[in-house]
Amino acid sequence: MAMNVEEEVEKLKEEIKRLGQLQQDGSYKDVPTPFGSRTSPYGYTQRPTHHGYQVKFGVLFNDDRCANIFEALVGTLRAAKKRKFLTYEGELLLQGVHDNVEITLKAPPATTPQAPPATTV
Numbered sequence: 001m002a003m004n005v006e007e008e009v010e011k012l013k014e015e016i017k018r019l020g021q022l023q024q025d026g027s028y029k030d031v032p033t034p035f036g037s038r039t040s041p042y043g044y045t046q047r048p049t050h051h052g053y054q055v056k057f058g059v060l061f062n063d064d065r066c067a068n069i070f071e072a073l074v075g076t077l078r079a080a081k082k083r084k085f086l087t088y089e090g091e092l093l094l095q096g097v098h099d100n101v102e103i104t105l106k107a108p109p110a111t112t113p114q115a116p117p118a119t120t121v
Helices: 005-019 057-062 064-069 073-082
Strands: 052-056 102-106
Touching: 005 052, 005 057, 005 064, 005 073, 005 102, 052 057, 057 064, 057 073, 057 102
Parallel strands: none
Antiparallel strands: 052 102
């Protein structure tokens, strides 16, 4: 069953969040740790960032779950970038060459709670 672009972008957002670690500012970032000092099942540790959820292209590309979800991961990334949900350097990402390129899923804008409407008596 084929997904439409919006569904694939939403799935991509979920996968970036799954592969990351929550930062104090509400963002995620995947950064390789030294050999033997893993802090997550994916071998990544927390490092501060103020941009949003981040993951390296190689982590996404080589993840088995992502491989089963996305028929064209690069196309989904480009669609999400075009819709300004995420950013990364360059136009086209290629396995191997661009494995260390960071993909940043922008944090959703902070919303302020709205007061309930005033009632008149």
